[in-house]
Amino acid sequence: MAQKLEWIFRKLHDREYKITPQRQVILKAIMENPSQHLSAEDIYSLVKTTNPEIGLATIYRTLDLLADLEILQKMNFNDGRSRYEFNDQDEHHHHHLICLRCGKVAEFEDDLLETLETAIAKKRGFEILDHQLKIYGHCKDCH
Amino acid sequence: MAQKLEWIFRKLHDREYKITPQRQVILKAIMENPSQHLSAEDIYSLVKTTNPEIGLATIYRTLDLLADLEILQKMNFNDGRSRYEFNDQDEHHHHHLICLRCGKVAEFEDDLLETLETAIAKKRGFEILDHQLKIYGHCKDCH
């Protein structure tokens, strides 16, 4: 984890972005809450406990930056706000099972899509960079 | 197409919703612009040419209603607004290829996901009602 942070700092540094305390605490907050699909507001409240003076605009600007750098992935679950999580390109992609009753979002891993992707790429001349699969339904508890 | 409209009117009627002229023109506008992934504002401008007095709030209320009835599907392409299209449950699901350069959204059909879905359903006890696959990359023209 410290290793991951270092890697990110280096990525920022390489592109001449400053490693500000705000950026550090925001990254730490996200890192300490894995698989939480945090919104800007979520991160704001997490970070305000240690850095009360931080502004919500800084959160938004930082999240935008990190998403541009492909460090975070910006996602949307149709609940009116964007949510963010690490974009671990080295790991397998994971997808989301969204319960329409309780709203819980679970994750699952999968490789099956890869065969599908190569087929699409060939057929449509589309260069695939990323994908997102959302499955809606009722989770075990609500079913 | 007239048949589809009739089916929708019947669905509305069955649930005691009124078939107002506004609802009719909104449905027609969406029907006459297939595969366009229209936003509320898009539909507003389409409809205003023939019904200048219509209000944007009516568009939103109608789209909400139609999405609740699963006549439309509400989708999100991270461009800051919701987009809508018919939810043709009888047809095969189609998914989206989103170009990160020009923003074009193309569709493709697929059944491969079904094997994946039954596996998930069994393993996680998750009852699947719907799914959405988005693939990001560069389209043929931008590549």
Next chain:
DNA sequence: GTACATGCAAATTCTTTGCAACCCA
């Protein structure tokens, strides 16, 4: 020292809501 970052508040944008007038069934 300087250009990039931040905090604050105001502005924007999308969407929702309250309410009186309206009109489909």
Next chain:
DNA sequence: TGGGTTGCAAAGAATTTGCATGTAC
């Protein structure tokens, strides 16, 4: 007729922006 619907304007919610001040490098 009467309750669902509409249009309008105002309210809300999420996100962005302008600008003076602050600070990483």
